[in-house]
Amino acid sequence: MLDKKYDHKLVEENRYQKWEDNHYFECGDTSKKPYSIVIPPPNVTGKLHLGHAWDTALQDIIIRFKRMQGYDCLWLPGTDHAAIATEAKVVARLKEKNINKYELGREEFLKECFKWTDEHKSIIHSQWAKLGLSVDLTKERFTLDDGLSEAVKYVFVELYNKGLIYRGERIINWDPVAKTALSNEEVIYKDVEGAFYHLKYYLKDSDKYLEVATTRPETLFGDTAVAVNPNDERYKDLIGQTVILPLVGKEIPIIGDEHADPEFGTGVVKITPAHDPNDFEVGNRHNLERIKVLNEDGTMNENALQYVGMDRFQCREALIKDLDAKGLLISIEKITHSVGHSERTDAMVEPYLSKQWFVNMESLSKRVLENQKNKETKVNFVPPRFEKIMNNWMSDCHDWCISRQLWWGHRIPAWYRDEEIYVGLTAPEGDGWVQDEDVLDTWFSSALWPFSTMGWPNKTDLYERYFPTDTLVTGYDIIFFWVCRMTFQSLEFTNQRPFAHCLIHGLIRDKQGRKMSKSLGNGVDPMDMIDKYGADALRYYLTTSTAPGMDLRFDEEKLTSTWNFINKLWNASRFVLMNIGTIKEINLTNLNQESKWILTKLNNTIKDVTKYMEKFEFNNVGSVLYSFIWNDFCDNYIEMAKFSSDAVSTQSTLLYTLTCILKMLHPFMPYVTDAIYDSLPIHDENIMISDYPVYDKQLVFKDSENNVNEIINFIRSFRNTLKENNIGSNYQVKINFKEELIIKMLKLQEKITNEDLEITKFKVSSKNYEAIIYYEKEITEDDLKLIEKQKAELQASILKRTNLLNNANFVNKAPQDLVAKEKEKLASEKLELAKLEQR
RNA sequence: GGGCGAUUAGCUCAGUUGGUUAGAGCAUUAGUCUUACAAACUAAGGGUCAUAGGUUCGAGUCCUAUAUCGCCCACCA
Numbered sequence: 063m064l065d066k067k068y069d070h071k072l073v074e075e076n077r078y079q080k081w082e083d084n085h086y087f088e089c090g091d092t093s094k095k096p097y098s099i100v101i102p103p104p105n106v107t108g109k110l111h112l113g114h115a116w117d118t119a120l121q122d123i124i125i126r127f128k129r130m131q132g133y134d135c136l137w138l139p140g141t142d143h144a145a146i147a148t149e150a151k152v153v154a155r156l157k158e159k160n161i162n163k164y165e166l167g168r169e170e171f172l173k174e175c176f177k178w179t180d181e182h183k184s185i186i187h188s189q190w191a192k193l194g195l196s197v198d199l200t201k202e203r204f205t206l207d208d209g210l211s212e213a214v215k216y217v218f219v220e221l222y223n224k225g226l227i228y229r230g231e232r233i234i235n236w237d238p239v240a241k242t243a244l245s246n247e248e249v250i251y252k253d254v255e256g257a258f259y260h261l262k263y264y265l266k267d268s269d270k271y272l273e274v275a276t277t278r279p280e281t282l283f284g285d286t287a288v289a290v291n292p293n294d295e296r297y298k299d300l301i302g303q304t305v306i307l308p309l310v311g312k313e314i315p316i317i318g319d320e321h322a323d324p325e326f327g328t329g330v331v332k333i334t335p336a337h338d339p340n341d342f343e344v345g346n347r348h349n350l351e352r353i354k355v356l357n358e359d360g361t362m363n364e365n366a367l368q369y370v371g372m373d374r375f376q377c378r379e380a381l382i383k384d385l386d387a388k389g390l391l392i393s394i395e396k397i398t399h400s401v402g403h404s405e406r407t408d409a410m411v412e413p414y415l416s417k418q419w420f421v422n423m424e425s426l427s428k429r430v431l432e433n434q435k436n437k438e439t440k441v442n443f444v445p446p447r448f449e450k451i452m453n454n455w456m457s458d459c460h461d462w463c464i465s466r467q468l469w470w471g472h473r474i475p476a477w478y479r480d481e482e483i484y485v486g487l488t489a490p491e492g493d494g495w496v497q498d499e500d501v502l503d504t505w506f507s508s509a510l511w512p513f514s515t516m517g518w519p520n521k522t523d524l525y526e527r528y529f530p531t532d533t534l535v536t537g538y539d540i541i542f543f544w545v546c547r548m549t550f551q552s553l554e555f556t557n558q559r560p561f562a563h564c565l566i567h568g569l570i571r572d573k574q575g576r577k578m579s580k581s582l583g584n585g586v587d588p589m590d591m592i593d594k595y596g597a598d599a600l601r602y603y604l605t606t607s608t609a610p611g612m613d614l615r616f617d618e619e620k621l622t623s624t625w626n627f628i629n630k631l632w633n634a635s636r637f638v639l640m641n642i643g644t645i646k647e648i649n650l651t652n653l654n655q656e657s658k659w660i661l662t663k664l665n666n667t668i669k670d671v672t673k674y675m676e677k678f679e680f681n682n683v684g685s686v687l688y689s690f691i692w693n694d695f696c697d698n699y700i701e702m703a704k705f706s707s708d709a710v711s712t713q714s715t716l717l718y719t720l721t722c723i724l725k726m727l728h729p730f731m732p733y734v735t736d737a738i739y740d741s742l743p744i745h746d747e748n749i750m751i752s753d754y755p756v757y758d759k760q761l762v763f764k765d766s767e768n769n770v771n772e773i774i775n776f777i778r779s780f781r782n783t784l785k786e787n788n789i790g791s792n793y794q795v796k797i798n799f800k801e802e803l804i805i806k807m808l809k810l811q812e813k814i815t816n817e818d819l820e821i822t823k824f825k826v827s828s829k830n831y832e833a834i835i836y837y838e839k840e841i842t843e844d845d846l847k848l849i850e851k852q853k854a855e856l857q858a859s860i861l862k863r864t865n866l867l868n869n870a871n872f873v874n875k876a877p878q879d880l881v882a883k884e885k886e887k888l889a890s891e892k893l894e895l896a897k898l899e900q901r
Numbered sequence: 902g903g904g905c906g907a908u909u910a911g912c913u914c915a916g917u918u919g920g921u922u923a924g925a926g927c928a929u930u931a932g933u934c935u936u937a938c939a940a941a942c943u944a945a946g947g948g949u950c951a952u953a954g955g956u957u958c959g960a961g962u963c964c965u966a967u968a969u970c971g972c973c974c975a976c977c978a
Binding site: 697 | 903904905906907912913914915916917920921922924925926927928931932935937938940941942943944945957958959971972973974975976977978
């Protein structure tokens with residue numbers, strides 16, 4: 063028997079261990095059809111946040127549902143080494159101990175990283191368990207483990223051999239704090255206060271000058287030209303002449319290039335090919351020298367004259383002061399402009415000329431776009447609009463910079479000897495080869511996740527059986543980073559999509575709609591919420607509160623009401639258990655009308671819930687279940703069942719309905735449903751491996767449903783009449799029916815009279831039932847007003863409906879059953895009005 | 902500049918291929934210990950569905966435009 067009160071802590075304690083001990087999460091029953099999901103591997107950088115809880119709860123719901131539907135389910139868990147993110151954390155931790163990464167050396171530093179990883183993996187494991195996730199831990203992978211590293215190397219070498227990976231000197235995004243290159247996707251643009259510095263670039267041997275505006279004056283040491291638009295009347299005659307670079311005194315040419323926009327600023331732009339991507343292109347067109355002025359850490363290098371060694375921002379300040387002193391500064395114009403910042407270190411990113419490895423995206427992205435046109439093989443996004451995000455990105459994407467000047471990650475399988483390059487799975491034969499120091503972008507390995515985790519490139523049983531996966535669940539914020547890249551790598555290397563469905567969810571925000579972040583301090587720890595309300599409540603709330611793809615405003619009050627819902631389920635279960643005696647089997651014959659009614663409702667619910675589960679519309683599942691359980695089962699059926707609880711059919715119906723409810727709720731709230739299910743007198747080994755309810759036509763009774771619906775509505779209007787008219791308990795009633803259910807529910811036995819009494823009457827009626835309530839009472843102004851109001855409403859409705867039915871277009875074009883319904887309704891409204899007028 | 906989303910009750914959100922009187926939770930009002938549950942029960946109030954047009958017998962839903970808010974991408978010398 064269940065405890066008197068629902069206590070989520072008692073319910074959830076030790077239950078996960080039991081599931082694991084029984085190996086319920088493990089896949090491998092080859093007699094069943096396979097279904098697979100790979101977890102988006104959380105970074106080993108820290109604890110899981112609410113976003114993870116949401117994302118993984120969704121997956122657990124899908125996998126538990128499919129498991130109960132009889133699939134052999136693989137939910138493959140794992141973690142991501144998260145190159146730069148983890149490296150930054152470890153560097154910070156070492157710094158606390160006054161240890162510098164470079165002094166420590168590569169090998170020792172990596173040991174520290176692995177130590178960090180192990181600590182965080184175990185935190186993640188315990189959090190997965192708290193959340194109740196049914197991941198198959200025997201299949202767990204880590205992006206840096208041996209198998210995955212082999213896959214990464216294999217892919218790198220293959221792409222290199224196909225000419226899709228190349229090494230080149232380009233302008234990339236440089237993070238001067240982490241001292242590494244970044245991909246475009248790792249740069250966050252933020253509006254910052256800055257300035258346009260207007261400088262004088264004097265023409266050679268002249269007192270005339272060009273006014274050049276720049277936001278980064280410190281790069282002028284790298285200027286190798288100034289550009290004007292060749293069609294700009296103001297300047298076109300100057301093309302071919304030279305100007306003197308301020309302070310430096312060097313002579314640089316004035317060139318004509320379309321890049322200079324006559325409408326923007328002064329129309330003159332300084333060209334710094336080593337520090338700006340556009341200038342780099344201009345430099346290529348005009349064969350300009352590339353002069354770097356910055357070191358890797360963002361300080362000025364030897365080209366910066368006396369400013370050498372200064373930080374870039376210090377230099378800017380000093381330089382401007384000196385330019386001003388020499389009369390070379392015209393003005394400082396305050397502006398806000400958007401400036402790139404490193405996603406991980408938040409440092410201002412510097413466009414920087416550097417030799418890096420790139421993936422040529424042209425053919426890879428084209429293949430994704432082609433594949434999305436094929437209905438049979440495309441990745442199906444839910445909701446579908448997110449496909450556009452992938453397609454847009456794929457139709458306009460730059461080459462992917464994949465090398466990172468870090469230590470934590472997959473080291474690039476390239477070796478150099480003088481001018482020679484060797485790329486291969488293992489080091490080349492011979493002396494003098496030096497391996498590339500750099501590692502790969504962390505997304506390079508995650509892009510292979512759906513198949514590398516299954517043992518690919520080896521043709522393992524796991525890979526053959528579970529790949530391609532069925533569904534991937536992730537937030538819309540990482541469609542570029544991850545979903546796109548998995549898709550092109552999968553198409554390129556396996557000739558298959560990585561997953562058939564991609565369920566996209568939104569972001570969690572705080573109650574005011576702000577993004578949760580450390581700097582705002584508005585983050586909520588899912589473990590605190592589990593502590594307060596239980597994992598079941600948290601999971602149900604997160605997964606049923608929004609439509610697919612929408613953001614979620616986290617609201618703790620709603621967690622409370624979810625807890626209440628579970629408490630309601632708990633108590634309803636207690637009622638059932640207290641009333642079914644020593645039932646041995648479920649026998650659904652000789653059913654009374656209310657049992658037929660709830661079974662009909664139940665089967666319609668099963669049908670709807672299954673439909674919505676298949677479509678990943680969990681918010682709809684939630685509302686259908688909520689109203690069925692609370693309104694139909696608890697408020698109505700249990701109340702009615704109290705009058706027939708000694709009947710076998712009622713006991714069977716109670717138990718049967720509750721069992722189905724528990725099974726449908728199980729994917730959402732695994733703990734409490736397991737606990738209740740265990741205490742039922744009739745049950746399978748475990749709810750999570752029991753059969754999902756199936757719509758049963760035999761248990762649908764249309765007539766009973768209609769009649770009991772009418773009874774319920776009649777009871778409501780009866781109570782409403784008592785309440786609205788302030789009728790005390792000493793009324794008498796005359797009824798035209800013998801329906802026991804109504805009499806019992808309204809406790810009318812003692813009040814029934816057969817006479818017409820000469821006191822105030824109130825009529826309650828429906829299609830089949832009518833009651834006249836007699837009550838000693840003065841009719842007040844308010845009572846009359848109420849009657850007038852009701853009459854007016856009815857009359858308005860009758861008028862509207864009459865007009866509708868007089869409309870030939872409606873009668874001819876609308877579906878016939880709708881027209882019939884309207885007619886029926888009109889008739890009953892007229893009847894009701896007539897009754898009101900009698901009063 | 903290109904794209905996407907949102908705008909529905911006091912708040913947070915649903916609303917299916919167009920079809921009853923547009924729903925839920927919380928909040929509000931009035932009543933109730935009714936032996937599963939007072940974190941409950943019973944009943945009630947509350948919405949010109951952002952605005953303006955259009956299509957249709959019929960529009961929260963489809964089309965066009967506008968406004969406000971948010972997000973993504975590109976650009977930003």
